[in-house]
Structures are given as C-alpha cells and as structure tokens.
Amino acid sequence: MIQLQTPLSIPFLFLPLLKLMAESLLFSSAESLLGKLASDAFQEASLAFGVHRDLQQMKETMELIRGVLLDAEKKNPQSSALSEWLIQIKHVFSDAEDIVDDFECEALRKHVVNTYGSCSRKVRRFFSSSNPVVYRLRMAHHIQDINTRLAKLAYQRNMFGLQVIDQDTRVVHVREMTHSHVTPSNVIGREHDKQEIIKLLLKDDHGQSLSVISIVGMGGLGKTTLAKLVFNDPIIHACFPLRMWICVSNDFELRNVLIKILNSAPNPNRENFNNFETEQLQIHLRNTLEGQKSLLVLDDVWNEDRARWDELREIIDVGVEGSKILVTTRSHKVAAIMHTKSSNSYLLGCLSEKDSLSLFVKYAFEDGDEMKHPQLLKIGEEIVKKCGGLPLAVKTVGSSLFSRVDEKEWESVRDNEIWNLKENEKDILPALKLSYDKLPSYLKPCFASFSLCPEDTVIFGTGVRMLWGALGLLPPPKAGESMIDATQLLHELWSRSFLSEYEDHGGECRFKLHDLVIELAVYIAKGKFEIIKNHNPKSYKNAHHLTFAANNLLDQTLLPRSLRSITFPRGANNEVFLNTLVSRCKFLRVLNLDFSEYASLPRCIGKLKHLRSLSLLENENLTELPDSICKLQNLQSLILNGCIKLQKLPKGLANLVSLRCLCITTIEPGCPEKEIASLPSLELLGFYQCDNFESLFKGILLHTLKRLTLIDCKSLKTVPFHAIKNLEVLMIFNCNKLESSMGLSNEILDSRLKLLILSDLASLVTLPRWLQGSANSLQSLVIQHCINIYELPDWLPTLNCLKQLEVLYCPKVLSLPDNIHHVTNLKVIDVTGSSELWKRYRPEVGEDWHKISHVNLVWQDYQSENEKELTVKS
Structure with a gap:
C-alpha cells in the first residue's frame, strides 16, 4: 500500500495560502457530495427510507453554499471569522457525506438480505440490523441537525459580503509575460x-x-x-x-x-x-x-x-x-x-545531479567563493538532491542562500521543505501551483492523494485506482454515463505533466512522481492528511487521514472520530489501540495494516460498514480472520498476500458484494472458488504462495474478472483459461507445475487480453498457441527469466495490436520471427539480459537490425559494464 510522506513544518507566514488551498478542496468536496445526492440510486434510496424531502433541503442549501465558496475563494480570507466559517463548512460537509454513505451502506445491506437471505436464514442473521423504524428516525434526526447547521452557515454568508456565483469563474494566477532574450x-x-x-x-x-x-x-x-x-x-x-x-x-x-x-x-x-x-x-x-x-x-x-x-x-x-x-x-x-x-x-527531462550542482553554485555563491566554503558546498550537494533536477527549484533555493555563510541556515534549508522558503512570483511554488490551480475541481482531491505516495518509487495505476475508489474521490457519473474510469483521470494528470515516466501497458499503467510534485500534494493536503511523528493531538484533531511514523505512538494517540483512513507503522502489534480504532472510528474507509504483527483481528471489525479497503500485506503472524469481515458489504479491496500463516479464508466471502480486488496467501488445502466465483463485482484476483492449491476454477466461470495474478504457487497445475471470459491482464510468476496451455491445448479462443507477463517459468519452452486469440487486443507481452524458452513462434506477428515486447534474461532465445516487421504498432522491444538478441538486432550494426528498424526504442543492459545504453531512432 501507499505510505504517507514526511510532514511539513509550515510557518505562520504561509497560513493564508494554506487556507486558500483547503477551500479549493472544500469546493471539490461540495461538488462530489452534490453529485451523490443527485444520483438516481440515492434519490431512490432516500424515497425508500422516507427522508427524501429533508435530503432535498440539504441539497438545495449545499448548492447555495457551493456558490458562496466560489466567491470566498476570490477573496483572501484574512479575517479569523471567515476562516472559522470555512472550517465549520468543512465539518458539516464531512458529516453530511457520512450520512449519505450511511444510507448507501444500509441500502446495500438490504439488497444483500433480499438477494441472498430469501434462500438462507444464515444470511439474514449474519446481516441482522437494528429496527428499520428506529434507524429511519435516528437518521432523520441527523439530517435535521445538518440542515439546521447548513441553514445557519448559509445565513452567515451575509456577514462577509459573499454572493452566490452560479459558475466557476475563478481567475487562475497567470505567470508574467516572457521575452526571447537569454544569456x-x-x-x-x-x-x-x-x-x-x-x-x-x-x-x-x-x-x-x-x-x-x-x-x-x-x-x-x-x-x-x-x-x-x-x-x-x-x-x-x-x-x-x-x-x-x-x-x-x-x-x-x-x-x-x-x-x-x-x-x-x-x-x-x-x-x-x-x-x-x-x-x-x-x-x-x-x-x-x-x-x-x-x-x-x-x-x-x-x-x-x-x-x-x-x-x-x-x-x-x-x-x-x-x-x-x-x-x-x-x-x-x-x-x-x-x-x-x-x-x-x-x-524535456530533468537536469543531472552534476549540472544541478553547477547551477546551484552559480546562484548560491559569488564566482569562486564556493571553494572558500567546502562545508557549505557539501550541504549544498544534499540540498540539490531535494530539487530533483528542476532548474527553477535549484535557482530558487540557491538564490535564497546567496551571500549567507551560516551553516545552520543552510542546514535549515536542507532539513525543511522548499515550500518554506520566502517566495516571489518567479519561484518554484507559484510555478508548480499554477498547474494545480488549472486542474478541474474533480481532479484536485485526486492530486492531493499523491501526498500518500513514496518518493522515487514506481507507482502502478491499479493501486491508485483502488485508493481513489476507497476514499470516494472518483467523480460521480453524469446522467446517462457509466462510472468514470480512474485510468482516464490518471491519463489526464499525465497530460498535464504531473506524472513522470508514464507507461501504458494496456490494462495497467505505471509512472513516477517527481519529488516536488509529491511535496506540493502534501502541502495542499495539509490538515486533511497528517503524519503522526510525535504526540500532539491538536495538530490532527480534524484530520481525515492519518499515518503513523513509529510504533510507540500507537500507545498514546487520541483518534479523531471522523477518521476516514489510517496507515499503521511497520511492526504494529498494539491490540488495545486496534480495538479502540475499530470501536471509535465507525466511518473508516481505509485500514492499512501492512507489515504488522497481529495474529488476529478484532471480531467487531464487522461493524465498520463504511470500510472499503483492508490491507494486511505481509502480516506473517496472522493465523486467522474473523468471519465478521464478510459483513463488510462495502469492502472493495481485501489484501492478504504475504500472510504465510493464514490457516483459511473467512466464511461467507460471497457476501462481499462490492469486492473488486482480492489478493490471497493461505495454507488451506483448497481454494473456495465457488464463493469467489459468486462475487458479483470482482475484477482483480491474485494468488500468492498458495502452495497447497493444485487447481483453480474447475467447472465455474468468472465473468467479471479482468486481472489474474499467480505468483509462487508451486503446486498449481491447472487453470482453465476459457473460464475467464473477460480477462485483460494475466501475470504468472514462478508457477513451474502450471500447464502453459491453460487447458486449451492447441485451441484458440477469442480473448480480450491486453497485458501478459510470464516470469521465472523454467517449464516454458515456447509461447502457448491460445495467445493467438488475443491478436486484436494484446498490447504488451513480457517474458522474463524463462531460461528454457528457445524461440518466439512465427505466428507472433499476428498480434497486430502489440506495442511492447520484452524478452528479458532469456538466454536461449536467439532471434525474433523473420516477419516481425509486420507488427506495425510495435513501439518498444526490450532485450535486457538476452545478449544474443542484442548482438543480432543492435541498432545500425546488428545483422538483423533492418527487420526492426521501425521500432522507436531498443534498450539493452550491459551487465558486464553495469550500465545502460539507450538508442532512440528519430
């Protein structure tokens, strides 16, 4: 799972700017909440619960306040009264969102009971709830309270001279005009x-x-x-x-x-x-x-x-x-x-560290003075690394240190964030924030979530999509439209240059984030996303998202009841704290317990009906899970890979009607495949180190599954490919007993496969014929560390949609098919570690280079020289 970053120590000087940023996220929250209130599904639910009129009043008042928020953002909130007013709006919107989600949870619970309970008394008992009349009265009281608070806030806008604006006409800061002169x-x-x-x-x-x-x-x-x-x-x-x-x-x-x-x-x-x-x-x-x-x-x-x-x-x-x-x-x-x-x-790429240091020296020192201050220069090298090769960041920091020789001042810049520097319009913060300001409102919360991303790490789109879904950041679809795919939003962020090294492999994408992009996201999300590095409850009492930097802090932290997500530190094992969390934070959406040391989870976890993501990655002490987990009908992802002592999966998996992603490690003898096949929303399924599984999906069909991952399942022999009709991504690592024919022999079925990765398969000698059925869909084919594969078949060029072919560390593959030039969509061939292929197709000099001269990029890793060579054909 994605981890939170180091917190920012932001001086009082920057508070007005932070308030403005918080308000823009507040406007986005209003947009999202109003979209939910207007949806057909929610309108139907509100009528069924008899609260339609009250919720309609809530919606109308929120629309009024949304318009006022736009006007408030045009003004600089200097007064403490206006700032406090905006904070109160944030609180009431948060409570309103919890109410909306609660109705959705209850409607989903009733759906599960009505669908499955009619044939099973166990299901009715399993999902038993309070008296529906009592629930309706309690929720009506909450809605009335929110409407009263909203009405008061709407009236108070007159104190600040705020007007209703029907459309978003905010003026974005524009950089000053440029000229052509340069030295x-x-x-x-x-x-x-x-x-x-x-x-x-x-x-x-x-x-x-x-x-x-x-x-x-x-x-x-x-x-x-x-x-x-x-x-x-x-x-x-x-x-x-x-x-x-x-x-x-x-x-x-x-x-x-x-x-x-x-x-x-x-x-x-x-x-x-x-x-x-x-x-x-x-x-x-x-x-x-x-x-x-x-x-x-x-x-x-x-x-x-x-x-x-x-x-x-x-x-x-x-x-x-x-x-x-x-x-x-x-x-x-x-x-x-x-x-x-x-x-x-x-x-355009970033500057090298060497060039960045030269630029820094030019702006931080008088000519030649750097030699007089070797200790400052050493600190400067560390500062330059934080700038990540951005020239403007280097200039900004270097200029701020010009003519200063106090080592403590330099160390302060090194140890704090660039955003803490005094700024002017030409500096790095306005330059990057301009791109953020121009984002549409629905993308701003998605960008803020990048504050959770680690620096200098490859990030996969699937993980981001799951996080956005769990946090409710995906914008609701407009009337007549289907649910917005998070891949579209990632592509839009890439198109605006927020994502680096972006690669679309078909069915999966990967990218990096520049360190300063992450820092900007952390800066924007401050107050909503917090990292706990010491015991100071006041600093995070209103936070929605917490992560803990150290295990010992779990003993003393008072958790906000409004908490939406929490990330535990590595090695966490405080059972009292976990029990307190589960009983206190009933609106929790994301619970990340990766690399913890719990042997079990509290049974009351089934009461977290809002929970959408539960990650227990690499919990090596976990032996059991309570069956009450299967009460979490809102759960979208359940991550259990690396739980090597897990005896069995909880009973009732089929009740997880919202589950989209399930990753499993277990030592139980067989897979509960019938329950998995009954999951109506499942799209991603992974089996990791399930050494006792010999077969999967015998006699069943998986209609919704789009991605299947099989890693280190050493006893697995059969997986019928025809059982997974709509599969788009298939990844198989180190499953050497698995039949590569996937139960199809020489049969070729039409498939929608876009990405195939075959890795560490000693039994693989050639590609299975069933792959030809993906001729009109497969975009990326990766074969790596398959030491016995000796050829790529002549039919490979029939994969006419193929854009990327990687043959990595496959020493026995001596050539590509002669007609490889027929794959006109092919953009990348990577032969890292396959030395014979490199010799044969080396750009301009290889004997068969002419056969792949239409390919834009060929990359080879010279292991002996420990360096990479990149050849780009213009």
Whole structure:
C-alpha cells in the first residue's frame, strides 16, 4: 500500500495560502457530495427510507453554499471569522457525506438480505440490523441537525459580503509575460536538448509548408529557457529570416494572438495594431509572412480548444515550405491538438545531479567563493538532491542562500521543505501551483492523494485506482454515463505533466512522481492528511487521514472520530489501540495494516460498514480472520498476500458484494472458488504462495474478472483459461507445475487480453498457441527469466495490436520471427539480459537490425559494464 510522506513544518507566514488551498478542496468536496445526492440510486434510496424531502433541503442549501465558496475563494480570507466559517463548512460537509454513505451502506445491506437471505436464514442473521423504524428516525434526526447547521452557515454568508456565483469563474494566477532574450552562459545542462530541438526545426518535412514542434514538461523544467537558447542560435538565425516570439499563456483569443504576433514581427511603418479589426490583422499578418521562411515561438500555451488553434493556423499557414512553430507547454494534450507528431514532441527531462550542482553554485555563491566554503558546498550537494533536477527549484533555493555563510541556515534549508522558503512570483511554488490551480475541481482531491505516495518509487495505476475508489474521490457519473474510469483521470494528470515516466501497458499503467510534485500534494493536503511523528493531538484533531511514523505512538494517540483512513507503522502489534480504532472510528474507509504483527483481528471489525479497503500485506503472524469481515458489504479491496500463516479464508466471502480486488496467501488445502466465483463485482484476483492449491476454477466461470495474478504457487497445475471470459491482464510468476496451455491445448479462443507477463517459468519452452486469440487486443507481452524458452513462434506477428515486447534474461532465445516487421504498432522491444538478441538486432550494426528498424526504442543492459545504453531512432 501507499505510505504517507514526511510532514511539513509550515510557518505562520504561509497560513493564508494554506487556507486558500483547503477551500479549493472544500469546493471539490461540495461538488462530489452534490453529485451523490443527485444520483438516481440515492434519490431512490432516500424515497425508500422516507427522508427524501429533508435530503432535498440539504441539497438545495449545499448548492447555495457551493456558490458562496466560489466567491470566498476570490477573496483572501484574512479575517479569523471567515476562516472559522470555512472550517465549520468543512465539518458539516464531512458529516453530511457520512450520512449519505450511511444510507448507501444500509441500502446495500438490504439488497444483500433480499438477494441472498430469501434462500438462507444464515444470511439474514449474519446481516441482522437494528429496527428499520428506529434507524429511519435516528437518521432523520441527523439530517435535521445538518440542515439546521447548513441553514445557519448559509445565513452567515451575509456577514462577509459573499454572493452566490452560479459558475466557476475563478481567475487562475497567470505567470508574467516572457521575452526571447537569454544569456547562454547563465544556462547549464541544456546543450544536448538545444541541439535536438534544432535538429527537429531543420528536419526536411517533405514539402509540408508549416509544422509544429513542441517542448513538453512540468513547470520549472526550463522549457522557456530552452526555447530562448534555440531562438537565439546563429544556425536558426541563418535558416529562418523571419523569427517571432510571443507568450500566449491563458490568452488564446484570436485577435489578441494576432496582435502579439504582428508586434513581434518587423514593423517598419510603426503601425499600432491595437486599433485594427480582426480582418485587417489577418490580412496584414499574411502579407508579413508571405514569401518568408519563418519561425514562430508560442511560449506557455494552455489552450486545449482545437477549433481556436485551427482558426489561427489557417491564417499563419501561407504556404512557405519549411516554416516552423515552436511551442512550449505543460500539456501533452495541447501538443496533440496542435497536430504535433510524437516524433516532433520533445519531452524535456530533468537536469543531472552534476549540472544541478553547477547551477546551484552559480546562484548560491559569488564566482569562486564556493571553494572558500567546502562545508557549505557539501550541504549544498544534499540540498540539490531535494530539487530533483528542476532548474527553477535549484535557482530558487540557491538564490535564497546567496551571500549567507551560516551553516545552520543552510542546514535549515536542507532539513525543511522548499515550500518554506520566502517566495516571489518567479519561484518554484507559484510555478508548480499554477498547474494545480488549472486542474478541474474533480481532479484536485485526486492530486492531493499523491501526498500518500513514496518518493522515487514506481507507482502502478491499479493501486491508485483502488485508493481513489476507497476514499470516494472518483467523480460521480453524469446522467446517462457509466462510472468514470480512474485510468482516464490518471491519463489526464499525465497530460498535464504531473506524472513522470508514464507507461501504458494496456490494462495497467505505471509512472513516477517527481519529488516536488509529491511535496506540493502534501502541502495542499495539509490538515486533511497528517503524519503522526510525535504526540500532539491538536495538530490532527480534524484530520481525515492519518499515518503513523513509529510504533510507540500507537500507545498514546487520541483518534479523531471522523477518521476516514489510517496507515499503521511497520511492526504494529498494539491490540488495545486496534480495538479502540475499530470501536471509535465507525466511518473508516481505509485500514492499512501492512507489515504488522497481529495474529488476529478484532471480531467487531464487522461493524465498520463504511470500510472499503483492508490491507494486511505481509502480516506473517496472522493465523486467522474473523468471519465478521464478510459483513463488510462495502469492502472493495481485501489484501492478504504475504500472510504465510493464514490457516483459511473467512466464511461467507460471497457476501462481499462490492469486492473488486482480492489478493490471497493461505495454507488451506483448497481454494473456495465457488464463493469467489459468486462475487458479483470482482475484477482483480491474485494468488500468492498458495502452495497447497493444485487447481483453480474447475467447472465455474468468472465473468467479471479482468486481472489474474499467480505468483509462487508451486503446486498449481491447472487453470482453465476459457473460464475467464473477460480477462485483460494475466501475470504468472514462478508457477513451474502450471500447464502453459491453460487447458486449451492447441485451441484458440477469442480473448480480450491486453497485458501478459510470464516470469521465472523454467517449464516454458515456447509461447502457448491460445495467445493467438488475443491478436486484436494484446498490447504488451513480457517474458522474463524463462531460461528454457528457445524461440518466439512465427505466428507472433499476428498480434497486430502489440506495442511492447520484452524478452528479458532469456538466454536461449536467439532471434525474433523473420516477419516481425509486420507488427506495425510495435513501439518498444526490450532485450535486457538476452545478449544474443542484442548482438543480432543492435541498432545500425546488428545483422538483423533492418527487420526492426521501425521500432522507436531498443534498450539493452550491459551487465558486464553495469550500465545502460539507450538508442532512440528519430
């Protein structure tokens, strides 16, 4: 599971900024809650419980307050009264969300009883609840209390002069306008990037009159600086007689952009274009561009409206062959809209540590003074590592230390977060926060959850999707639409350059987060997500999400009743604390007990009816689970892999009607496959170290399952592939008795498989024929540490959707199929550790390189030299 990060020590200076950030999450909470109240399912439930009128009143008052929140965010909440008012709104919205979730839980409980109880008295007794009349009266009282509090808060808005705003018209901070001048000696570490961009600008476009090259990357990377270096290079001067530079930023209104371009072009008559109509402007600009090979730099583009871009392009494309547009943007979507081919989109990377240190020294010391202060330089090396290769972060920190020689000041910067530095508009915090400000409201809570992510770690999309689902961060679908897939939200965050090294393997994606992106998320989520490093209940009394840094803190912490998620420290074994948590925090959604030392869980855990995620990863002392876990009809993920002493799974698994993810390690002799097959929502299923399982899914079908993982199941022999109709991801590791035919022999079935990983399978000598049934779906095929596989079959190129092929540490595979060039969608071939393949297909020099020359990337790990070589074909 994802772990929380080190907390921030934020000085009083930054409190106003924090309040503004908290309010933007508050607005997102209001949007989400109103979406739930408006859903058809909830409307039906509210009528069934007889509280429809009261809930409708709650919804109407919340809509009023939501509009007021927008107006409040336009004002800087300097007064303590306004701040307190916003805190009260946060509390009442939180309580209202708990009420809404409680109704959903009760409706789901009734559904389970009505569906399964009619044929089983045990189920009725198992899910017995309080008198429905008493429940209705109690909930009606809670709703009335919330409505009273909401009405009071809505009335109090008049104290602050707040007005209702129907639409989100908040003005996002805009960075200041840029210019084209640069002093090259002040730029470090970008020479290679400059040459690559120049190559793209000079590349022959085979008669195309106007093409676009984009520089894409997160805020603070130096995209504008790189564009300046290119713009002022003598080669570019010689090649493009007409060069123009404009900073676009938020303003992509056609008339304004035309004026900016004309003002940047030579103007011998000194005309004032501000008085021109759009028609006059386009005529004048086309005349200016006519007959001249030109370079136009559009810096800091945010426009994602393709129609606006097409309108501009029609005007500036005057048919001069070789003219180019150079775009800088944080958005991959912008690059795509502007018709930038993947080969013309340059993803700017971070600086190396060496270049970062050189840049830091330039800004932190007078010329040569660093040699006089070797201890400061040593501290500076540690500071630079925290900047993660972001030039703007390096400059920000270096400038803050300029002319300071007190080691304690340097150590303070090293030991605290960059956000604690005094800021100005050109520094790193405004640069990164600008990207956050531009996020739609439904993405802001998702981004804030990145505060839970560890630094410098590969993150898998599945884990993030489960976390978002458990915390209720996925936006409710609009009328007539299906549930929003979290993969779409991850892709949107990637397109805005929040995710690094993003790879989509089909059915699964993986990525990293820059350290400063995580720190920004922690900064934004402060007050809602907290790490307990010492005993100070006041600091987290209103928190919804807690993680504990040390085991000894479990003895003394008073837990907030409103807690939604909690992460225990490694080695936790305090039973009294766990019992207190379960009995006190009845609205808990996520319980993370990874690497704990509990032998069992309290039976009263079945009362946590709001619980959606329970993770017991690597609990090696766990021997049993209470059957009451199966009362958790809201539970979406149950993680039990690594529980090597678990005697058996709890009885009644089939009652977990919301379960989507189930990962199992157990020493029981057989799998309760009939109960698993009865789970109506199950999508991800994993068996880990289940050494006593010999077969799975005999005589049953799994219609909903999309992902199956089998790891270290040493006795497993048979898994009928045809029993899993809709499987998209299959991963098999170290299951050497498993028949690779998967019960199909030479039979080929149509399948939806997108990702297949076969690892550490000594019995595998060639790929099973059933894989041909995935010809129209398989996107990634990974074969690793299969020491006896000796060939890739001739039918492999029939997998026409294949984008990524990895043959890792398979020494007996000597060649790829001769017709591999027929796989036209193939983007990546990775032959790490397969030395014979590398020799044969080595770029430009391998005897069969021409057969895979259409592949963009070939990567090889030279074990003997302990280094990696990356070859990119332009």
